[in-house]
Amino acid sequence: MIALIAEKDLREFVRDGRLVWAGGLIIVLLTTALCLGWSRQTHIQSERAAGQALDYEAWLAQGDRHPHDAAEQGMHVFKPEPPLAVLDPGIEPFVGSTIWLQAHRQSEIKFRPAQDATGLQRFGDLSVAWVLQTLAPLLIIILGFNAVSGERESGTLRQLMSQGVAAKSFLYGKAIAIVSGIALLVIPAGFAIAVLAFFIAPVDARSDVVWRILFLGVGYSLYLGFWILLVLAVSALVRSSRAALLLLLAVWIFSSLVAPRAVSDLVAAVYPTPSRLQFNEQLESDMDHASTDAWRHDLGLSTKWDPALPLSKWGRALQVDDHAGYGAFDKNFVSLWDTFEHQQNTQQWIGLLIPVVALRSFSMGVAGTDFAQHRDFSMAAEAQRRIIQDIVSDDLVQHADPLGNAHFSYKAGAALWAKVPRFDYRLPSLSFALAHSWPSLLVLGLAFLASAGCATVAFSRLFARSELS
Amino acid sequence: MNPPDQLRMFWLLVRHEIRVLVTERSLPLVCGLLAVMIGYGLMVGLKQTHIREQMVADVLAHQHQTAASNILKLKDVLSGAETPVPFSNPANPAAMAGGLAGRFVILPSTPLAPLAVAQSDLLPNYYQMTYRSKVQFMYDSEIENPWNLLSGHFDLAFVIVYMLPLMILAISYNLLSAEQEGGTLRMLCSQPLTVTTLILAKVFVRAIALLGCAILTPLATLLVLRPEMRTLEHLNLIMCWCVLVIAYALIWFALAALVNTIRRSSSANALILIAAWTVWVLVVPVALNLFVSLAQPAPSRTELATQTRIVTAEALKRYEDLYSADYRYAVDPKSLLVKEGHIEIPARMMAFFLAKRDVDESIEKLLMRFDRQVLAQQQLIDRFGFLSPAIVAHEGMASIAGNGSRRHLAFKDQVDRFHGDWRRYFWPRIADSHAMTVQDVESMPQWRWVEVAASEASGDAWSRAGVMFVLAVVLGASGVARARRYSIV
Numbered sequence: 001m002i003a004l005i006a007e008k009d010l011r012e013f014v015r016d017g018r019l020v021w022a023g024g025l026i027i028v029l030l031t032t033a034l035c036l037g038w039s040r041q042t043h044i045q046s047e048r049a050a051g052q053a054l055d056y057e058a059w060l061a062q063g064d065r066h067p068h069d070a071a072e073q074g075m076h077v078f079k080p081e082p083p084l085a086v087l088d089p090g091i092e093p094f095v096g097s098t099i100w101l102q103a104h105r106q107s108e109i110k111f112r113p114a115q116d117a118t119g120l121q122r123f124g125d126l127s128v129a130w131v132l133q134t135l136a137p138l139l140i141i142i143l144g145f146n147a148v149s150g151e152r153e154s155g156t157l158r159q160l161m162s163q164g165v166a167a168k169s170f171l172y173g174k175a176i177a178i179v180s181g182i183a184l185l186v187i188p189a190g191f192a193i194a195v196l197a198f199f200i201a202p203v204d205a206r207s208d209v210v211w212r213i214l215f216l217g218v219g220y221s222l223y224l225g226f227w228i229l230l231v232l233a234v235s236a237l238v239r240s241s242r243a244a245l246l247l248l249l250a251v252w253i254f255s256s257l258v259a260p261r262a263v264s265d266l267v268a269a270v271y272p273t274p275s276r277l278q279f280n281e282q283l284e285s286d287m288d289h290a291s292t293d294a295w296r297h298d299l300g301l302s303t304k305w306d307p308a309l310p311l312s313k314w315g316r317a318l319q320v321d322d323h324a325g326y327g328a329f330d331k332n333f334v335s336l337w338d339t340f341e342h343q344q345n346t347q348q349w350i351g352l353l354i355p356v357v358a359l360r361s362f363s364m365g366v367a368g369t370d371f372a373q374h375r376d377f378s379m380a381a382e383a384q385r386r387i388i389q390d391i392v393s394d395d396l397v398q399h400a401d402p403l404g405n406a407h408f409s410y411k412a413g414a415a416l417w418a419k420v421p422r423f424d425y426r427l428p429s430l431s432f433a434l435a436h437s438w439p440s441l442l443v444l445g446l447a448f449l450a451s452a453g454c455a456t457v458a459f460s461r462l463f464a465r466s467e468l469s
Numbered sequence: 470m471n472p473p474d475q476l477r478m479f480w481l482l483v484r485h486e487i488r489v490l491v492t493e494r495s496l497p498l499v500c501g502l503l504a505v506m507i508g509y510g511l512m513v514g515l516k517q518t519h520i521r522e523q524m525v526a527d528v529l530a531h532q533h534q535t536a537a538s539n540i541l542k543l544k545d546v547l548s549g550a551e552t553p554v555p556f557s558n559p560a561n562p563a564a565m566a567g568g569l570a571g572r573f574v575i576l577p578s579t580p581l582a583p584l585a586v587a588q589s590d591l592l593p594n595y596y597q598m599t600y601r602s603k604v605q606f607m608y609d610s611e612i613e614n615p616w617n618l619l620s621g622h623f624d625l626a627f628v629i630v631y632m633l634p635l636m637i638l639a640i641s642y643n644l645l646s647a648e649q650e651g652g653t654l655r656m657l658c659s660q661p662l663t664v665t666t667l668i669l670a671k672v673f674v675r676a677i678a679l680l681g682c683a684i685l686t687p688l689a690t691l692l693v694l695r696p697e698m699r700t701l702e703h704l705n706l707i708m709c710w711c712v713l714v715i716a717y718a719l720i721w722f723a724l725a726a727l728v729n730t731i732r733r734s735s736s737a738n739a740l741i742l743i744a745a746w747t748v749w750v751l752v753v754p755v756a757l758n759l760f761v762s763l764a765q766p767a768p769s770r771t772e773l774a775t776q777t778r779i780v781t782a783e784a785l786k787r788y789e790d791l792y793s794a795d796y797r798y799a800v801d802p803k804s805l806l807v808k809e810g811h812i813e814i815p816a817r818m819m820a821f822f823l824a825k826r827d828v829d830e831s832i833e834k835l836l837m838r839f840d841r842q843v844l845a846q847q848q849l850i851d852r853f854g855f856l857s858p859a860i861v862a863h864e865g866m867a868s869i870a871g872n873g874s875r876r877h878l879a880f881k882d883q884v885d886r887f888h889g890d891w892r893r894y895f896w897p898r899i900a901d902s903h904a905m906t907v908q909d910v911e912s913m914p915q916w917r918w919v920e921v922a923a924s925e926a927s928g929d930a931w932s933r934a935g936v937m938f939v940l941a942v943v944l945g946a947s948g949v950a951r952a953r954r955y956s957i958v
Binding site for chain 1: 509513520523524527528531554587588591592593610611612613614615616617618619620621622623627631632635639643734735736739740743744747748751752754755756757758759761762763767769770771772774775777778779781782785789792839842843846847850859860863864867873874
């Protein structure tokens with residue numbers, strides 16, 4: 001009976017054109033998003049890898065130079081694009097991918113792609129994730145809003161009941177019909193993503209990619225399952241198809257468009273982000289205090305770069321100054337990044353009411369395009385900067401300027417440059433992503449169970465009411 | 470039926486429709502919901518504007534404080550009361566040019582900024598002016614959680630572009646179909662009235678109620694809370710905004726009327742209209758964004774980084790002698806003192822100045838390509854924006870609010886010129902080892918933002934409104950043509 005109900009509904013979806021037209025649009029968008037995402041990613045990946053390699057080669061081949069000048073020129077490091085950014089670019093358009101590692105200061109990642117785009121960027125990026133998160137629920141509504149109410153309006157519901165169909169069988173049949181309709185569209189796309197991501201990924205990361213795709217499959221299935229059961233519950237509870245459609249559209253609009261914006265505005269009000277000026281002033285003040293203390297304690301000087309400091313001690317002074325700054329950088333950047341994470345974590349739990357918020361967080365977390373992974377790269381880049389700085393300072397300590405006033409006359413050579421290791425950043429593993437994203441998966445699971453409970457109750461009540469009447 | 474009869478029937482229907490909509494509470498409910506959203510959207514816009522204005526106020530206060538402390542210090546250094554520290558000596562023009570002056574260039578918010586947050590949360594509204602190369606300072610950005618940038622804001626532009634059409638469709642999807650399904654259409658048409666008059670009366674009531682709410686609420690709020698907008702120039706701009714909103718709303722009313730003449734059920738109408746909304750508001754903008762980024766792609770940032778490294782390395786090499794020159798003041802602190810109007814500029818500081826200048830000259834062309842591409846993308850959007858009224862309305866509102874791409878490009882252009890003036894002011898002083906005097910500090914280049922002519926934004930808004938009126942007329946005329954042939958049998 002379940003199969004019969006599902007088959008009949010599926011045939012209707014095809015016959016009345018709902019699946020063909022709405023589904024067709026989704027397939028076109030998914031295919032376009034996939035092809036362009038793949039082409040963009042392969043281009044970016046090879047460009048960044050080449051840029052990174054060239055930069056390091058130039059570092060090694062810079063010739064004889066004063067080590068501090070070498071640190072001044074520094075090195076660029078590029079954030080590798082995770083293979084599954086092809087599915088969900090996440091925050092990538094709004095964060096940069098390049099860090100210029102220079103002496104003295106922790107750099108921030110620059111060049112946000114969105115800064116090179118027009119205001120149209122704010123309407124959204126065409127990606128597989130956008131299609132599945134925003135448009136797939138609409139397709140589910142279109143397919144299912146009259147699944148039960150339509151049967152009731154046309155009188156076929158009573159006929160079905162008279163044949164002894166159980167509430168659960170009816171629910172399963174209806175759900176399987178919508179699941180089949182959605183699966184026809186999503187499974188080929190999912191397969192294509194898996195194949196593309198598998199080939200984009202480095203050989204040793206392929207099993208990681210496969211696991212990530214499986215987890216994403218679970219997350220998106222819970223989300224789409226939530227919508228299917230919610231649509232069926234509303235269709236069973238609401239008297240007319242028209243009312244069911246309007247109610248579901250209102251829920252879709254609220255959850256897909258209104259809530260993410262309103263929630264992010266509200267959370268930002270609870271955990272305010274400092275302005276650039278406030279952040280810089282605090283950082284400067286902390287650095288100033290830390291370095292003044294360090295100069296006094298380690299060098300016995302009351303002012304920085306005091307004329308009493310002999311030039312032969314400048315290497316040591318640079319080392320002391322830089323190390324004093326590390327604490328200030330750590331304190332300020334950790335505090336800023338924690339604020340961002342608090343903002344995101346709070347939104348994650350709001351996902352209990354609005355599952356798309358939890359799904360967005362889970363999807364970009366598992367795809368490797370969320371803030372936690374961006375932060376991991378920023379920290380790795382800063383660690384590399386400190387390695388460069390420490391190697392350079394150590395060398396300056398060992399090679400104090402020999403010519404009296406002629407500061408910066410010492411030149412280091414290739415042997416020193418080679419001491420700086422290649423920046424070999426590995427994208428965080430799936431376990432890292434899951435450690436950050438498990439609450440979102442839990443929230444999605446709870447939302448799915450809540451929706452399943454609603455649908456079961458709605459169908460049982462529907463059958464109980466009809467039997468009584 | 471002659472026109473006077475139709476007019477009389479029109480007003481009769483209007484009165485009847487008001488009574489029905491008020492009794493069944495759908496119109497007050499939708500208007501109330503829209504008013505709440507508009508209120509919240511305005512609040513977000515006002516808050517964002519306040520944040521940016523506060524930033525500007527903080528920056529100006531910081532600049533003022535730095536200037537005062539520099540003058541005091543300079544007087545002490547010139548009088549010999551204070552021995553200067555090498556990197557913060559206000560008498561040294563290289564130190565002043567390099568950031569000690571603490572000067573900022575600022576893009577002020579316009580009085581109408583709360584109307585649309587647009588790009589203002591992403592693009593910086595101030596930069597610190599130094600001799601650093603543009604690639605270093607012009608890509609500084611304000612701190613914002615990328616998650617929030619991705620989500621966007623629930624501002625007034627969002628309410629108008631996304632939610633107003635939905636409110637219109639929510640009370641117009643069944644203009645005729647409800648009468649048809651309830652059996653009242655036959656009864657109505659037995660009266661001396663045409664289907665066209667019936668639709669026009671129904672649309673009129675809804676349009677007046679919703680547009681009244683969508684236009685008057687922001688207008689009154691801004692007139693009270695932003696007194697600086699009470700100038701002729703800004704009143705003209707806000708008029709343009711009103712016309713833009715009216716034109717945009719009329720498109721959706723015309724579409725709802727047209728769909729109602731297809732004689733489908735209310736549910737089918739709702740589906741068709743939500744599909745049109747999805748395509749126009751969600752899909753086309755995203756697809757056009759993709760198209761413009763493919764047709765006019767931004768140059769590669771990786772290439773920019775690589776080029777920057779190469780030219781920086783070349784500049785370091787070129788000025789190697791200066792970079793390695795002596796730091797005499799380490800053993801002779803008096804060398805930092807001003808002597809007969811001159812000061813010894815540490816060679817290394819001069820090297821920094823020259824190297825940054827050379828880096829800018831070398832990558833100027835590449836940097837210009839970025840702005841050119843954004844402009845080219847904007848032109849493409851202007852050309853193809855008509856494919857979605859949502860794009861036309863959004864771009865128009867961003868432009869009126871002064872938070873669009875063009876105004877920011879104009880800002881960057883002026884910053885670029887000011888950066889040149891800044892360097893030209895300091896270079897002769899650095900080259901001549903001229904010590905800064907109080908007069909020099911006071912005559913340093915002053916940043917003055919030259920506002921983009923309001924006529925540009927209003928002209929842009931009028932042309933956008935024109936495009937939308939044409940679309941509304943086409944849809945409306947099709948609806949009227951179909952309504953004339955509408956058969957109630």
